[in-house]
Every structure is written in structure tokens, then in C-alpha cells.
Amino acid sequence: MKMHIAVAQMGPIQRADTRAQTVARLCDLLKDAAGRGARWVTFPELALTTFFPRWEMDDPQEIRGFFETEMPGKETRPLFDLARTLGVGFYLGYAELDGDRQFNTSILVDGNGAIIGKYRKIHIPGDAQSQDGYPIQHLEKKYFEVGDLGFPVFDAGDMRIGMCICNDRRWPETYRVMGLQAVDLVMVGYNTPTGYGRLGEPRHLPGHHNHLSLQASAYQNTCWIAAAAKAGVEEGIHMIGGSCIVAPTGEIAVQALSEDDEVINYVCDMTLADGYRSNIFYFERHRRPEHYRAIVERVGASRQPL
Numbered sequence: 001m002k003m004h005i006a007v008a009q010m011g012p013i014q015r016a017d018t019r020a021q022t023v024a025r026l027c028d029l030l031k032d033a034a035g036r037g038a039r040w041v042t043f044p045e046l047a048l049t050t051f052f053p054r055w056e057m058d059d060p061q062e063i064r065g066f067f068e069t070e071m072p073g074k075e076t077r078p079l080f081d082l083a084r085t086l087g088v089g090f091y092l093g094y095a096e097l098d099g100d101r102q103f104n105t106s107i108l109v110d111g112n113g114a115i116i117g118k119y120r121k122i123h124i125p126g127d128a129q130s131q132d133g134y135p136i137q138h139l140e141k142k143y144f145e146v147g148d149l150g151f152p153v154f155d156a157g158d159m160r161i162g163m164c165i166c167n168d169r170r171w172p173e174t175y176r177v178m179g180l181q182a183v184d185l186v187m188v189g190y191n192t193p194t195g196y197g198r199l200g201e202p203r204h205l206p207g208h209h210n211h212l213s214l215q216a217s218a219y220q221n222t223c224w225i226a227a228a229a230k231a232g233v234e235e236g237i238h239m240i241g242g243s244c245i246v247a248p249t250g251e252i253a254v255q256a257l258s259e260d261d262e263v264i265n266y267v268c269d270m271t272l273a274d275g276y277r278s279n280i281f282y283f284e285r286h287r288r289p290e291h292y293r294a295i296v297e298r299v300g301a302s303r304q305p306l
């Protein structure tokens with residue numbers, strides 16, 4: 001079975017950009033992907049606004065302006081209507097306000113414009129307050145609570161689709177939980193800065209770690225991964241691009257070259273996973289969960305006596 005998949009990378013969204021302007025960009029990208037024949041499109045994390053967790057804000061009204069209280073809402077409805085017209089499904093990341101609870105969320109919308117899945121980011125990186133001496137802050141812990149929906153996988157016609165969000169893509173557990181539900185395609189959006197001083201790493205490494213995580217995870221869990229960056233210089237901070245579609249072989253099938261709005265697409269052979277699933281990664285035959293207890297019993301590494 002072949003499935004035509006696209007990734008819609010976005011260039012920066014500045015703070016002054018309105019929702020209407022941003023949704024118009026998303027619609028253009030969806031049209032571009034549909035024109036190439038794609039049936040599913042991945043958009044980035046927090047795709048409706050600038051990456052606001054870089055700022056420490058305390059005014060509730062100001063913070064609220066970055067969140068969606070309904071989906072679709074008045075401003076996002078054109079994207080849903082367009083998906084229905086084009087018959088193309090999509091993943092969209094956004095900041096969700098649910099009562100007084102704030103989540104970093106993604107939804108899966110099918111080609112009828114209906115929401116068929118929701119995920120709330122589980123691995124929330126960064127800090128809850130600004131750290132002295134660092135030019136780039138990452139304050140997701142201030143704005144988002146840990147997601148409460150687990151890592152579900154959704155039936156999407158001929159495929160099982162799972163979702164994760166940005167930092168989740170670095171954690172093997174993210175994919176394994178979905179791999180154990182026989183996921184075919186994982187969609188992930190990200191906002192990853194370079195020059196985040198607290199890691200003390202050279203500027204080329206975030207891009208390397210992005211692909212390293214995606215490629216290893218696709219291979220080890222025999223799934224496709226469609227990963228969409230928000231890239232370029234946003235409010236003075238550079239974020240990596242490198243959006244890509246990764247095959248179950250661990251190879252990058254196609255990759256964005258710009259740091260701007262850019263669609264990449266690939267006709268994915270969904271049977272490519274079969275050889276691995278029935279042999280080297282035949283989970284039922286080869287996994288040894290009785291030896292994996294530490295994974296669920298311990299949170300951190302232990303230096304207690306062996």
C-alpha cells in the first residue's frame with residue numbers, strides 16, 4: 001500500500017503576525033501539498049503563533065492571547081474547511097486552554113475536516129522561570145502542564161497514525177509505546193532553537209540530534225515519521241529546519257532545504273515496515289519485557305550500589 005505524505009515546514013512566525021495571516025500561510029501550504037497529491041500533511045508545533053515560551057509573561061490576558069479555547073475556532077475554521085474541500089488530512093500543533101488548564105497540543109484532522117485524534121505533549125522541556133545569565137530562555141514548564149492523554153494511536157483509513165510534539169521526539173519511550181500499538185506513521189512538529197546556552201553545545205548539533213532521534217526511532221519501531229519544523233529567525237532567535245520524512249529503514253526519504261515555508265512530500269511504501277516487523281523487530285518473538293522493569297519503575301538513573 002502506498003501513501004502520499006507531506007510535511008509543511010514553516011518559516012518564522014513573528015509576534016506581530018495575526019492568526020488570520022498565519023492561517024492563510026497554513027492554507028497555502030495545504031494547497032501546495034494537495035496539488036502534489038499528498039493525502040496527509042504535518043504542520044509544526046505551536047503552528048498558530050510565535051514560540052511564546054521564550055518569554056516570561058505574567059499578564060493572564062497577554063498569555064491567553066497565545067492559546068486556543070476551541071478547535072476549530074473562528075480563525076482556524078478556514079483550514080478545516082479547506083482540508084474538507086481538498087480531502088487532505090493534517091496534524092496541527094497549538095496551545096490549548098481547556099478550562100484553566102494549559103497544554104501544548106496537537107490534533108489529527110481527517111480529509112473530511114473532522115478531528116479524529118488529540119495528543120497533549122508529555123515531555124515538557126525547559127524551566128518554569130527565567131534563568132539568569134542565559135540569552136535564550138525556554139519556559140515551557142511555566143506555560144504547559146504534562147499531557148494527560150498518553151501516546152494514543154488513531155485509525156486513519158489504511159494507516160495507524162500517532163503523534164508527538166517536539167521534545168517528545170528525543171525519548172525512545174515515546175515511540176515504543178506507539179510501536180507497541182503497531183503505529184504506521186508518527187507525525188511530529190517542533191520548534192528547536194540553536195544557541196540554547198544551557199546545553200553548552202556547538203550550533204551544528206541540534207540539527208544532528210534531530211535527525212539522529214528521528215532516524216533511530218523510525219528504524220527501531222518500524223514506522224514512518226513525518227517531522228515538521230518551525231524554522232529560521234523568529235523574534236531574533238534562530239531555530240533549526242531539517243524537516244523530513246523518515247522511512248522504517250531509518251533513512252531520510254526527503255528533507256527540507258530552506259528555513260522558510262516549504263512543502264516536502266513522498267510517496268511512502270507502507271509495506272516497507274513488514275520485513276522488519278516479521279524478522280529483526282518481530283516484537284512478539286524477540287522483546288524481553290521481563291528485563292525492562294527499570295524503565296517503568298525508575299524515573300532517573302540510579303547510582304545506588306549494584
Ligand code: CDT
Binds near residue numbers: 196
Ligand atoms: N519545543 C521544544 O520542545 N523544544 C525543545 C528545545 C529544548 S531546549 C530546552 C526540543 O527538544 O527541541
